[in-house]
Amino acid sequence: MKMIKSEVPSNCPKGVVASVSAKVGDVMQANVPGELPRGERQVINTKRTLKFSSDDGMDELYSVMQQAKANNSYVRDIKTSPDPAIVIASDGQLDDLVRFCAPLAGVESCAMTVGPTFNLGEFECTPTTYRHLMVQTRRYKTYPVFVGPILIHYRKNFSTFLHFSSALVALRKDLQYLRVFGSDGEKALINAFMHEFRFAIHLHCSIHARNNIKKNLRERRLPELVVNEITDEIFGKQVGSSYVEGLVDAESEEIFYKQLEERKVQWDRIEKENPGCVSGFYEWFNEHKCEEIVSGMLSPVREDAGLGVPPSAFTTNVSESITAMLKRKVNYKKSELVAFIQHLKELIDEQQRELERAVIRRGKYEFREEYKFLEVDEAT
Incomplete structure (x- = not known):
């Protein structure tokens, strides 16, 4: 029986990455890292630059000038x-x-x-x-x-x-x-x-930050109920006419980190209770999200920015x-x-x-x- 090989078009970013990688022997045979394409985004950016460097691209820029x-x-x-x-x-x-x-x-x-x-x-x-x-x-x-x-x-x-x-x-x-x-x-x-x-x-x-954290939690294969519970603990939630504060509502950087440390035991326990999940959310959050929240989302920052007292989310x-x-x-x-x-x-x-x-x-x-x-x- 003849096998039909599924091929990626050679002119699409994915195809270009595959083609260039194959020519240099991929990871095992490349002499230096620079011989390998970094990814599809590099191909897209290069194509844009080449397009703009072409006569048509320069003509467009000249017309604007x-x-x-x-x-x-x-x-x-x-x-x-x-x-x-x-x-x-x-x-x-x-x-x-x-x-x-x-x-x-x-x-x-x-x-x-x-x-x-x-x-x-x-x-x-x-x-x-x-x-x-x-x-x-x-x-x-x-x-x-x-x-x-x-x-x-x-x-x-x-x-x-x-x-x-x-x-x-x-x-x-x-x-x-x-x-x-x-x-x-x-x-x-x-x-x-x-x-x-x-x-x-x-x-x-706050919407982009929340979605980014939800994405990471879902990739860890945690149940959706748990995903929502953790994000609500971070960003707060509205319950009827009352608002339940989250980590972002901490009144100072010190209080934020103290409350975060208290969450560690709970988040580690949740991961153990879900054996199919990928552990390490607390470490990821601490490394990639804490500075973002402290510098641009914490309650005193939003107050200083004129978002009210207590401040609304931005x-x-x-x-x-x-x-x-x-x-x-x-x-x-x-x-x-x-x-x-x-x-x-x-x-x-x-x-x-x-x-x-x-x-x-x-x-x-x-x-x-x-x-x-x-x-x-x-x-x-």
């Missing part, structure tokens, strides 16, 4: 090498970031959120968001979420994100006093922003809503670079027009009571 030179005031900064990056921002967005995210002491402020989006084109897109504190939605009386400056890039590394944060400060020097920024935990982004925004508090998204839901808005704008299809920048310009303009409608008491926003003096009669 010509746009910026001619009439597109939204293209504020272009980095060409080694990793191309483009900063998109209007004067209004930059002024709002200063006004609402880096105000004078004692003035109401909000957090700037930042996080990469996916599947918008053959590039990465990292928008910032903020809440406009002068207006509220007519329906829910909440501060609306606005898209802020946006980075278009091809690598998610420290130098690319540092270019973005330093470009923002170069465009508005007062942004060096940014009070709070939040993210979903992208390490390179956090390190770059903390380097540039030295006075800022960084907040970790999430990047506002970034998710902007991502959804961007995807709708491009009709859920990947765009070419020049076309995508045009879509961003249209989105920023629409956002500004909706704000301007509030001046004549129209549209979905209205000025808060202390800013009502900015309204004028429609005829005027």
Whole structure:
């Protein structure tokens, strides 16, 4: 009987890794580690770089540079090498970031959120968001979420994100006093922003952190009931009208570690009671999650960031809503670079027009009571 061999397409990332590994004899015959591909992500990044280095890629970048030179005031900064990056921002967005995210002491402020989006084109897109504190939605009386400056890039590394944060400060020097920024935990982004925004508090998204811990617990083959029990012990839970505090609600770093040590016996016992599971959750949590929680999620950190007393949890839901808005704008299809920048310009303009409608008491926003003096009669 003839065997049918299932092959991985040689042009896909997995196929390229397999092909290159086979040519050098894989792990046992490679002379140095550099001969072996690190993984599929390396192949994807290399393909992006090669695509951008091609004539078409350079033509796209050249077109953007010509746009910026001619009439597109939204293209504020272009980095060409080694990793191309483009900063998109209007004067209004930059002024709002200063006004609402880096105000004078004692003035109401909000957090700037930042996080990469996916599947918008053959590039990465990292928008910032903020809440406009002068207006509220007519329906829910909440501060609306606005898209802020946006980075278009091809690598998610420290130098690319540092270019973005330093470009923002170069465009508005007062942004060096940014009070709070939040993210979903992208390490390179956090390190770059903390380097540039030295006075800022960084907040970790509790939803991403919770999901990451749940993923690890499930991979240890623990029952779902146990997974939920442990994550609730870490992040707290709502029971009817009452809130049961978790480790993240500890009032100090010392109390957090004391409470964590008390959990060790319980978590070790749970692992012993489930013989099919992979043990070691406490050690993993201690090594990979403690610093993240202490620096960006603990109760005093959230209080200092202005999330109330007791503080509410921080999430990047506002970034998710902007991502959804961007995807709708491009009709859920990947765009070419020049076309995508045009879509961003249209989105920023629409956002500004909706704000301007509030001046004549129209549209979905209205000025808060202390800013009502900015309204004028429609005829005027």
